[in-house]
Amino acid sequence: MCYAIPGKVVEIDERIATIEYFGERKKAYTDLTETFMGDYVYAQGGFVIQKVPEAEAQEILSDWKELFFRLQETDQKLTNNPKNLYQRANALRQKHQGNSCCIHGILEFSNYCKNNCLYCGIRNSNKKLQRYRMTSEEILSAVDYAVNQLGFKALVLQSGEDYWYDENTLYQIVKDIRQRYPVLIFISIGERELSTYQKLHTAGARGVLLRFETSDSALYAQVKPDSKLQRRLELIRKIRSLGYLVITGFLVGLPGSNGREKPQIPQIIRNIKLTAELGAEMFSFGPFIPHPDTPLSDIRPPKIETILNTIARARLMNPDAKILVTTALETLSPEDGAR
Numbered sequence: 001m002c003y004a005i006p007g008k009v010v011e012i013d014e015r016i017a018t019i020e021y022f023g024e025r026k027k028a029y030t031d032l033t034e035t036f037m038g039d040y041v042y043a044q045g046g047f048v049i050q051k052v053p054e055a056e057a058q059e060i061l062s063d064w065k066e067l068f069f070r071l072q073e074t075d076q077k078l079t080n081n082p083k084n085l086y087q088r089a090n091a092l093r094q095k096h097q098g099n100s101c102c103i104h105g106i107l108e109f110s111n112y113c114k115n116n117c118l119y120c121g122i123r124n125s126n127k128k129l130q131r132y133r134m135t136s137e138e139i140l141s142a143v144d145y146a147v148n149q150l151g152f153k154a155l156v157l158q159s160g161e162d163y164w165y166d167e168n169t170l171y172q173i174v175k176d177i178r179q180r181y182p183v184l185i186f187i188s189i190g191e192r193e194l195s196t197y198q199k200l201h202t203a204g205a206r207g208v209l210l211r212f213e214t215s216d217s218a219l220y221a222q223v224k225p226d227s228k229l230q231r232r233l234e235l236i237r238k239i240r241s242l243g244y245l246v247i248t249g250f251l252v253g254l255p256g257s258n259g260r261e262k263p264q265i266p267q268i269i270r271n272i273k274l275t276a277e278l279g280a281e282m283f284s285f286g287p288f289i290p291h292p293d294t295p296l297s298d299i300r301p302p303k304i305e306t307i308l309n310t311i312a313r314a315r316l317m318n319p320d321a322k323i324l325v326t327t328a329l330e331t332l333s334p335e336d337g338a339r
Helices: 054-077 085-097 136-149 167-180 194-203 217-223 229-241 264-277 304-317 327-332
Strands: 007-013 016-021 024-029 040-044 047-052 105-110 154-159 184-188 207-209 245-252 282-287
Touching: 016 040, 024 040, 024 047, 040 054, 047 054, 085 304, 105 136, 136 154, 136 167, 154 167, 154 207, 167 184, 167 194, 194 229, 217 229, 229 245, 245 264, 245 304, 264 282, 264 304, 282 304, 282 327
Parallel strands: 105 154, 154 184, 184 207, 207 245, 245 282
Antiparallel strands: 007 016, 007 040, 016 024, 040 047
């Protein structure tokens, strides 16, 4: 895990740089940016993405030094009670990840989708939804704003399964972004051909967000009638073999077409285990939130405690995992999403 501040390269071993932040050391791949000893760099998601002039880096670091250690001290105080589930989990996070985090901007470039997932508001049969597609120029303009005005170092390009954007169009968009902006690119475009993912990796994308939603094949078949669980899992494994960072996970509180949830804890444990078995670089556990224009509109979302317990259990089962706070969690409970 990286900090969103400059760090100094203190060691290089082939394609891996060791970067120092106020005495802490993190490792990052140098595939995307030519890197040398002594350089000051930004790193995101385990990749060096930009060099920073030393004078500029030192100015930023001088502003951050006091805050950096103050945040560490505050973080330490949150782990004083080992009997509390959340504090035990937080202590493990602190031990293995320190106080670092990555902030990803999400660019939703299309809400068209060929699928009819029962829980999803952009499902193909939702005729009430106002659809849109961004042009390549609009996407690049949004990236420019995100990087140069908002300061994002990592972006997720996300859409429904919209084949209006063919392989070559997506390739050119990613290539243009990488040539113009120092940003780590994740893509979230659903089940596309492996050749498409290979081509996007060549263009400069380095992460893929593709959740499996549930490890229960019967439940999966109910809520995702246009897909098969084994096909999706196989695609995730193949994507990882291409060299991508994989973000995957599941929906918490996902009901079947009959509106009933599967038994919570056993299913959640199986889902967490599958996330780890898939070699996820980042774990993603979003709450099911009912959309008014779907067949599951009348189902209640899970309790916030269920979501937080899932994150805590995942940490206890996988101490060194990188676990995301999803936008869905922040929608369900802004206060808990910011914890």
